[in-house]
Amino acid sequence: MRPIRSMQIGPHKVPIVVGIKEVDTGNLGQCTTDPLPEIRLARLSSQWDYTTLLHESIHLISEFHDLGLPEAHVRTLDQALTLLLQTNPKFLVGLLQDQ
Numbered sequence: 001m002r003p004i005r006s007m008q009i010g011p012h013k014v015p016i017v018v019g020i021k022e023v024d025t026g027n028l029g030q031c032t033t034d035p036l037p038e039i040r041l042a043r044l045s046s047q048w049d050y051t052t053l054l055h056e057s058i059h060l061i062s063e064f065h066d067l068g069l070p071e072a073h074v075r076t077l078d079q080a081l082t083l084l085l086q087t088n089p090k091f092l093v094g095l096l097q098d099q
């Protein structure tokens with residue numbers, strides 16, 4: 001699979017920067033909106049990393065929509081949405097076909 005270089009989140013094309021050191025952040029990923037939206041990942045090579053990408057995307061959605069989701073809610077949503085999509089592949093295919 002080709003690496004994902006950006007995520008379209010609403011009107012924002014958010015670049016993905018891969019290669020931050022986990023020790024620098026204590027996390028596998030982080031995101032910022034200052035000065036521009038950006039997602040930073042330690043790496044992007046496994047399902048775990050895609051879950052991190054989803055996690056950081058939820059943080060940005062929370063920022064863009066002024067939801068103020070706390071970390072625990074973002075974690076719950078990334079796990080729940082991952083499980084929803086993994087256990088309902090026909091649902092995911094249907095969503096993609098509706099575009």
Ligand SMILES: [Zn+2]
Binds near residue numbers: 055059071074
């Ligand atoms: Zn987080």
